[in-house]
Amino acid sequence: MRDSSSTRFIRFHLKTRHLVLLVELGRHASILHAAEAAGLTQPGASKLIGELEHALGVPLFERLPRGVVPTWYGQVLIRRAGAALAEMDAAHQEIMQGQAGFGGRVAIGSVRAAAATLLPQAIRLLKERNPRVQVAVASDTSQAMIEGLRAGELDIVIGRILDPGAAAELEFEPLADEPHSLIVRAGHPWLNRSDLGFEDLAQAPWILPLAGRLRDQLMALFIARGLPQPADVVETISLPLVMRLLADSDRVVALPLELVQSALDAGTLAVLPLDVDLRAGVYGIVTRKRHHLPPSAEAMLAALREAAGLTPPVHT
Incomplete structure (x- = not known):
């Protein structure tokens, strides 16, 4: 009450x-x-x-x-004002869609691994059934995308809930963990080394993600071994920039294999022979509780679940 x-x-x-x-x-x-x-x-x-x-x-x-x-x-x-205005905008879109036939727009945010695998499949399914639906895709850190979801700027996020205070407002349907490997350019001088260790990695030039769980894990690997953290660092989550930097240097980056599988298959990138056991954590489909999605976003959500092999959650 x-x-x-x-x-x-x-x-x-x-x-x-x-x-x-x-x-x-x-x-x-x-x-x-x-x-x-x-x-x-x-x-x-x-x-x-x-x-x-x-x-x-x-x-x-x-x-x-x-x-x-x-x-x-x-x-x-x-934050709540943004969500309230977004609700009224969604109501307007839903009414317009009802008048003009099924169409509309859906805004979705996605972590990079899902954006390279699951999301294209879901968009294909959506477009086969509802070609008039416009899809806007954002890629950022999970924290930033969840804030966008809570503010009503995004309809759906494929990501992680990192703030326990936000969990009560959100629905989370788990999808997969995201193990990372160490990626370098083909021909990197360390690829044939059998004695590669963290002492070498501490001295290497790196491409690192912005502050967050994955970076904290990576830095903890050096700290636990009494090693200095890498000093030669470029911070970015832009995949095109990462690919260019790898091609032009001996930099090292930790990425999920799905994200660069085509480059690995083509032989332009390779995996360093060192298991670092890096995991970004389970990501999933995140929506707002007690929020009625417009038809366009409902269709996108259904396509995501189908592509991922999920069944809709049952609410009691």
């Missing part, structure tokens, strides 16, 4: 322009710029923020000389 104070806040204090302003404040961190983006004056935007803070009894933003920074309360409200 909804708390009566929440009901009063929603019915008597909250207006659409509050939601729009909150989303723009999350994007711009400036009352002036957020007001312009929301079609408001700066005094009008300040008044709306004051109304929300008075109704909730908590500070939503910290005022600084060069802008505003959301407090924890402000961050919660910004």
Whole structure:
């Protein structure tokens, strides 16, 4: 049952322009710029923020000389405002789809291994049945994509839930783990070495992912052996850039084999003869609980499950 104070806040204090302003404040961190983006004056935007803070009894933003920074309360409200507006946008899309016949758009985020294997199969299935559905695919870290899902910017994510605080809001259908191997260019001088060890890897030039679970695991392998962490590092998750860097140097990168299988088959890349037992963790299909997807996203979700051999979860 909804708390009566929440009901009063929603019915008597909250207006659409509050939601729009909150989303723009999350994007711009400036009352002036957020007001312009929301079609408001700066005094009008300040008044709306004051109304929300008075109704909730908590500070939503910290005022600084060069802008505003959301407090924890402000961050919660910004994220929920984005999700609320996304719901109304989904309602509009669903109505338009109902009028014009099945079509619409679905936004999906995916980790790289699934984007190279599962996702193309699912898109093919979707397009065979619903060619008018537009598919927008984003690739980022799981954390960033989950935040996009929670804010309503994405309909579906194939990734990992790394924040326990977000788990209660999300449905997770596990798909697979993601073991990584050490990948180098064909002809790399270490490929024929039988005595390759972590001492060599510590001195190697590396391509590393951004901060996160996989990088932490990799660095822990050096720390556990009393070795320095690699100093010559390029940070990126861009696969085209990774491929170019590998081709032009003796750099080492940890990747799932599925991601570079075509290059391995073609003989342009190779796997170093050292088992590092790196696993990024189980990824899966992530959606928001108690959120009704529009038909286009439901069709994408069904195609993903079919391509992965999953059956829909049963809710009791």
